[in-house]
Amino acid sequence: MGGAFCEFFAGIGLVREALGASGWSCAYANDLDPKKRELYVGRFGDEGHFHLGDVWGTADVVSRIPGRPALATASFPCVDLSLAGRGRGFEGSHSSSFFGFVRALEALGGRRPPLVLLENVAGFLTSAGGRDFEAAARALAGLGYRLDAFTLDAAMFVPQSRPRVFVVGVDDRGDPPNAPPRSSGGWLVDAWTERMDSADRRIRPRRLVELMRSIDLPTGWLAFDVPAPTGNPPGVDTAIDRDDGQDWWDEAAVAKHRAMMHDRHRERIDAMVAAGETFVGTIYRRKRDGKTRAEVRFDGVAGCLRTPRGGSARQIVIVVEGGRLRMRWMSPREYARLQGAPDFPLTGRAGQDLFGFGDAVCVPVVQWIDRHVLSPASASIERPARAAGARSLPLGRQPDARAATPDDAGGERDEHVA
Ligand SMILES: C[S@@+](CC[C@H](N)C(=O)[O-])C[C@H]1O[C@@H](n2cnc3c(N)ncnc32)[C@H](O)[C@@H]1O
Structure with a gap:
């Protein structure tokens, strides 16, 4: 229409x-x-x-x-x-x-x-x-x-x-x-x-x-x-690149994030590495009880994309494959896929693309x-335009100040409302 x-x-x-x-x-x-x-x-x-x-x-x-x-x-x-x-x-x-x-x-x-x-x-x-x-x-x-x-x-x-x-x-x-x-x-x-x-x-x-x-x-x-x-949407593995050409982290960064996991997450990941299983998931770093945790999602769904302002707002990719554990920042192309716009042209400036x-x-x-x-x-709107009856506009609580910065800081968590 x-x-x-x-x-x-x-x-x-x-x-x-x-x-x-x-x-x-x-x-x-x-x-x-x-x-x-x-x-x-x-x-x-x-x-x-x-x-x-x-x-x-x-x-x-x-x-x-x-x-x-x-x-x-x-x-x-x-x-x-x-x-x-x-x-x-x-x-x-x-x-x-x-x-x-x-x-x-x-x-x-x-x-x-x-x-x-x-x-x-x-x-x-x-x-x-x-x-x-x-x-x-x-x-x-x-x-x-x-x-x-x-x-x-x-x-x-x-x-x-x-x-x-x-x-x-x-x-x-x-x-x-x-x-x-x-x-x-x-x-x-x-x-x-x-x-x-x-x-x-x-x-x-x-x-x-x-x-x-x-x-x-x-x-x-x-x-x-x-x-x-x-019907079931595709799993997160369909959005994530697994080839060696990606910007995979060095062993020290992987070990650091493995150490930041909850025990039960780390045990699950270690078991998959040992068994030679394949797993593709995502991680967000979150503060829990004063500690920064690397929280792994195992449900085949990425966490809510946010505007990256610091490490905690940027999503991490985790891949277990062939007995190897790899991690890296999620790429702008993967963000685009997760928003249902897989071929959207990027600027090539990661921060700008991720923010967008x-x-x-x-x-x-x-x-x-x-x-x-x-x-x-x-x-259903067939009738020609007619001047809408001008009703008074209750603007609710008016803001004291208007948006002055160009950015809309995200940082929202996956918020469920049920
Ligand atoms: C949630 S985002 C909308 C994203 C958009 N729907 C998209 O798909 O990319 C909100 C947008 O509002 C813009 N914005 C914030 N304050 C504004 C203002 N006072 N006037 C115009 N745009 C504003 C931000 O720059 C941001 O891009």
């Missing part, structure tokens, strides 16, 4: 990577990080619509958006909503740039897209005890959007654990099929309630459903039919949302 869309917090462009495949065309992209832009342009070319600037520059943003786009996406900074952000939530200067996005939507007036998509970490549901999620939902409802929210983990598609929360908004120009609204009759068990009650908890965790039930929006909630994919992919969305996840939510909703 598709149409023109605006990609806010565009980063390296993996939302576009996902949506482009089904006919959506990017009319405007915004991000303030020139290093992310370099990766974006390396992939999509310099078409002139990438606006390198602050989302809070509302007049500038709005003047660059052509016509009336069909969709606006916002995978806004997660650092204040993730464990790394020390719980600042929307009081923090990074994640509160969401309200810069809302302000731009409001300023678009009759050119406001009928569809919006938000993406963020699972901490979005718990930040400020749920009040940040509520503030975001109310801000979008104040612009006339009916909302739905669900979670998807990249591990359903690729060998990377990356649970994420998605919020979809559809204004009254859309009448999406098979997305019943929540009825206002308190006792009635409506189709919305049935869908919430019978949902796969990986898609609609109880915490999220409770939040949605407790937030009474002026526009209301919808319930799209978002299935969980069936560590912050990005996972391509097949967004494609799944497109197939089951965005494209069906977009197809």
